[in-house]
Amino acid sequence: MSSLRAVRGRNESAWLLPLAAPDVAQSMKHHSDDDEVDLVIVGCGAGGSTLAQRLARAGWSVVVLEAGPFWEPDRDWVSDEAGSHKLYWTEPRVIDGDDPIPLGSNNSGRGVGGSMVHFAGYTPRFHPSDFRTETLDGVGADWPLAYEDLRPHYEDIEEELPVAGQDWPWGDPHRYPHSPHPVGGNGEVFLRGARACGIEARVGPVAISNGRFGHRRHCIYRGFCLQGCKVDAKASPLITHVPDALAHGAEVRADSMVTRVAVDPRTALATGVHYVRDGVERFQRARNVAVAAYSIETPRLLLNSASQRFPDGLCNDHDLVGRYLMVQGAPQTGGRFSQEVRMYKAPPPEASTEEFYETDPSKPYRRGYSIQTVSPLPIAWAEHVAAQGHWGAELRRRMTDYVHWACLGALCEFLPLPENRVTLDSETDHRGMPVAHVTYSRCGNDHRLMAAARQTMEQIMTAAGASEVMTIERYAHLVGGARMAADPQHGVVDADSRTFAVPNLLITDGSILPTQGSANPALTIMALAARTAARLAAGARGGLRRPAKES
Numbered sequence: 135m136s137s138l139r140a141v142r143g144r145n146e147s148a149w150l151l152p153l154a155a156p157d158v159a160q161s162m163k164h165h166s167d168d169d170e171v172d173l174v175i176v177g178c179g180a181g182g183s184t185l186a187q188r189l190a191r192a193g194w195s196v197v198v199l200e201a202g203p204f205w206e207p208d209r210d211w212v213s214d215e216a217g218s219h220k221l222y223w224t225e226p227r228v229i230d231g232d233d234p235i236p237l238g239s240n241n242s243g244r245g246v247g248g249s250m251v252h253f254a255g256y257t258p259r260f261h262p263s264d265f266r267t268e269t270l271d272g273v274g275a276d277w278p279l280a281y282e283d284l285r286p287h288y289e290d291i292e293e294e295l296p297v298a299g300q301d302w303p304w305g306d307p308h309r310y311p312h313s314p315h316p317v318g319g320n321g322e323v324f325l326r327g328a329r330a331c332g333i334e335a336r337v338g339p340v341a342i343s344n345g346r347f348g349h350r351r352h353c354i355y356r357g358f359c360l361q362g363c364k365v366d367a368k369a370s371p372l373i374t375h376v377p378d379a380l381a382h383g384a385e386v387r388a389d390s391m392v393t394r395v396a397v398d399p400r401t402a403l404a405t406g407v408h409y410v411r412d413g414v415e416r417f418q419r420a421r422n423v424a425v426a427a428y429s430i431e432t433p434r435l436l437l438n439s440a441s442q443r444f445p446d447g448l449c450n451d452h453d454l455v456g457r458y459l460m461v462q463g464a465p466q467t468g469g470r471f472s473q474e475v476r477m478y479k480a481p482p483p484e485a486s487t488e489e490f491y492e493t494d495p496s497k498p499y500r501r502g503y504s505i506q507t508v509s510p511l512p513i514a515w516a517e518h519v520a521a522q523g524h525w526g527a528e529l530r531r532r533m534t535d536y537v538h539w540a541c542l543g544a545l546c547e548f549l550p551l552p553e554n555r556v557t558l559d560s561e562t563d564h565r566g567m568p569v570a571h572v573t574y575s576r577c578g579n580d581h582r583l584m585a586a587a588r589q590t591m592e593q594i595m596t597a598a599g600a601s602e603v604m605t606i607e608r609y610a611h612l613v614g615g616a617r618m619a620a621d622p623q624h625g626v627v628d629a630d631s632r633t634f635a636v637p638n639l640l641i642t643d644g645s646i647l648p649t650q651g652s653a654n655p656a657l658t659i660m661a662l663a664a665r666t667a668a669r670l671a672a673g674a675r676g677g678l679r680r681p682a683k684e685s
Contacts, residue, residue: 137293137311145187145294147377148348162380167418171195174407174420176392176435179248180656181642181663182426183371183379184291188667190384197385197418199409201427202245204388205372211362215511218361221245221252225569227430228559232575235461235609242428246386247372249428250656252360255368256483256506257297257341257657259288261305263492264651271493273500273549273579275458275648278620278629281306287661287668292339295369296347297657299338304488312344315353318480320507323471323540325485327598333590335487341369341657342481357478357511368481387411393567395423395439395448397636402443404639410565424640426663429459432645433556433615434570436626449616449635454626456556458617459574460650463546463584464610466508467591468518468539469600475540482509483543483654490590491652499582501547504652505591508543512536521606542594544587545610547652548580556615613644613655631666642666 142149165171173189175182178200190196202223205211211218223242229235243249262281267274285306298312314337317325321337328335342353353367366373376386394408396417404423409416425432433456437447447455486506493500510518512533518541519532559571576584588605595603619625622634627646633639642663644655651658 141293144191144290145375145378146381147294147374148350150377150381163383163385165195165197165385167416169195170419170421171197172420173197173422173424174199174418175424175426176407177248177426177428177431177643178246178371178376178386179243179426179428179643180250180371180659181644182424183247183375184660184663185424185426185642185667186384186386187375187379188664189671190379190382192667192671195383196379197387197420199390199392199407199418200246200386200388201391202388204246204386205251205362207362207364207366207372211364213356213358213361213364215361215513218252221362223428225563226561227569228561228571229574230571231554231573235572235574235612237430237572242430246376246388247370250370251362251372253370253654253656254482254508255340255342255359256486256654257292257295257339258486258488258504258653259305259308260651260653260658261491264649267501267649271500275550275617275619275624277648278618284658284661284665287664288657291657291660291664295341295374296343297339297341298344299340300336302336302339303334304491310339314338315340315342315344315481315484317484318355318477319475320477320509320540321480321485323469323475323598324507324542324594327594328487330597331593333487333489333594335485337485340481340483342367353481355479357509359482360511391565392427392435393438393565395425395435395639397439397441397443397448399441399443402636404636422638422640424642426641426643428643429612429615429645430556430570430572432641432643434558436616437558438567444635449626449633449639451635452623454617456615457552457554458550458614458648459554459556459572459612460548460550460614460647461574461609462611462650462652463503463548463580463587464543464608465546465584465588465591465605466510466518466541466543466608467588467595467603467605468541469595469598470535470539470602471600472538474537476537477507477509477540478511480509483507488652490587497586499579499586501549501583502652503544503546503583503587505542505544505587505594508541510541515539518604518606522604540595540598540600542591544591545652545654546580546583546587547650548583549577550614550617550649551577611650611655613647613650616641616645617648618646619648630669631662640666
């Protein structure tokens with residue numbers, strides 16, 4: 135009970151939900167473009183919404199500009215796999231490299247809540263070693279902050295989402311605020327196979343309330359976590375942080391595409407952002423600007439904000455904007471069982487292991503991978519089967535077998551490489567803005583790591599009793615592109631997420647991650663944003679202009 139009171143004391147979103155629907159956009163506070171607000175935030179996903187909620191509570195005037203719509207779950211989301219495509223960012227992008235990254239549903243979000251609206255709900259922490267990979271393993275980069283700097287913010291966010299799971303033995307061992315969910319057929323297969331292989335596994339952690347939490351409802355295990363949760367059981371910023379932000383005076387301005395960040399040529403301070411809404415170009419004045427637009431759109435926006443002071447793109451004096459883009463290798467292994475599994479009837483990532491997360495000196499690669507259950511619905515599963523070369527009648531026959539299959543997914547820590555990057559293409563979008571050009575290639579360590587993860591998953595499936603296994607290679611969780619570092623020669627932002635080049639410009643999304651671990655990044659993005667907000671609210675602005683009421 136005391137824990138619930140503490141959560142409600144810093145974030146009342148779960149108790150405000152009935153007041154937030156269905157026309158919250160009409161009742162929120164509204165600013166004019168001419169108002170010089172304390173902070174304008176570009177993007178309302180994991181980082182932007184957390185920053186908005188924290189600083190609105192601290193008394194800052196905050197406007198969040200989001201390119202997509204303001205979703206109303208019960209009105210806008212459907213229990214249909216194809217009907218969820220409107221949740222994805224599908225505007226044009228150019229991809230190349232030796233191993234180009236498929237974009238869209240796998241990596242991008244559109245609308246208030248960002249990609250967490252259609253993420254699987256899996257929220258592990260990074261390990262302490264993730265912050266010192268160069269020192270410990272000779273690869274990647276050291277962060278300018280330590281795991282201990284994020285621990286209290288991890289704990290806070292886990293309570294606010296909230297996260298359910300068994301006690302966690304890996305990394306920094308810890309407990310979760312909610313007990314684990316019941317295990318479905320897919321989880322039973324994984325736990326059985328892992329046990330037979332001598333691999334330790336756990337149930338959770340998932341950001342899905344296990345029981346009533348405020349006014350949010352219990353998970354009903356309907357199997358559509360990746361399509362937007364209609365019952366509000368799965369966490370996303372739309373329901374976990376935006377309601378409280380609005381209650382404390384923040385404005386979320388949806389359907390507003392930011393095209394440039396404006397910087398005063400005399401002071402080198404950001405003065406606001408140019409954006410397009412309803413086909414009209416507008417400008418929002420602000421004392422401080424934060425960009426949280428995703429690891430493709432954030433570099434794209436900075437590069438498109440070139441000026442006489444920044445001829446190669448905003449904050450790009452050292453040619454680092456857009457570089458060190460990272461994805462995780464995410465192979466998936468399916469196994470067929472004689473009994474029905476019905477893998478969709480539970481949270482998709484209901485069980486996992488991080489036994490292979492750290493560098494093993496005996497292996498021919500550095501860093502590692504995690505394994506978790508995944509539960510592709512029929513369309514995604516048909517793509518999986520077709521990737522094995524099965525078409526026509528054979529594809530239809532195999533699809534009738536859907537309920538007999540279980541599926542595991544790995545997250546492999548691919549290394550940050552400078553040639554993996556976002557640049558501006560000569561092609562433009564319908565606004566005349568250059569589209570992002572995304573170049574990606576794997577290194578030898580990446581290939582070896584992916585092969586090892588595949589071998590382990592196939593061993594687990596076989597040990598669980600699968601009569602047939604099949605694996606496809608894929609990617610997940612795009613991060614990097616505006617990395618955090620100790621100095622401007624090695625990064626775009628400092629340990630407080632403040633850009634080195636423009637003192638009142640912040641970046642608070644996954645693009646600032648120097649490394650990515652083998653963990654889903656959402657929780658870490660939110661924890662970083664919460665830490666930045668706490669330091670700003672405490673007065674550690676170090677060059678940021680103060681809110682109006684303090685001037």
